[in-house]
Amino acid sequence: MSAPIFNAEREEKQPEKTDRPETLAEQLSFKSRFVLVFGEINHTVARGVCERLIALSQQSDAPIRVLISSPGGHVESGDAIHDMIRFINAPVITIGTGWVASAGALIYVSVPRGQRFALPNTRFMLHQPAGSMNGTGADIGIEA
Numbered sequence: 001m002s003a004p005i006f007n008a009e010r011e012e013k014q015p016e017k018t019d020r021p022e023t024l025a026e027q028l029s030f031k032s033r034f035v036l037v038f039g040e041i042n043h044t045v046a047r048g049v050c051e052r053l054i055a056l057s058q059q060s061d062a063p064i065r066v067l068i069s070s071p072g073g074h075v076e077s078g079d080a081i082h083d084m085i086r087f088i089n090a091p092v093i094t095i096g097t098g099w100v101a102s103a104g105a106l107i108y109v110s111v112p113r114g115q116r117f118a119l120p121n122t123r124f125m126l127h128q129p130a131g132s133m134n135g136t137g138a139d140i141g142i143e144a
Helices: 008-013 024-031 043-059 075-087 103-108 137-143
Strands: 034-038 064-070 092-101 116-118 123-125
Touching: 024 043, 034 043, 043 064, 043 075, 064 103, 075 103, 092 103, 103 123
Parallel strands: 034 064, 064 092, 092 116, 092 123
Antiparallel strands: none
């Protein structure tokens, strides 16, 4: 197996990457202060959402709306988004749509109750808490 050949001419023709949104949809969502959390949550999604939250919070203290439609995913990535929502200065409103489950539901509840909304066809799925204990969530509450 031979090593890939480096083509300097090809490298020079690639457009420079910028920190600004690239598509019209991204530009509009940035101006409207919407952050979309759609699909499986992983490190890449968490980083992009956290970067956008920080940028919007630095831009203004106006509310940021986070639209969530996610089956969940990597728990710690969901934790990162949850923590960032609580860390930034701008108030955040979460809006559920479609399927909001697992880590997606954790992000949804990261804001106070009065700042959570759900569109008419939103479905939620929360895991039964168990951890290393046996029994239902109610049993765990009694033992704790």
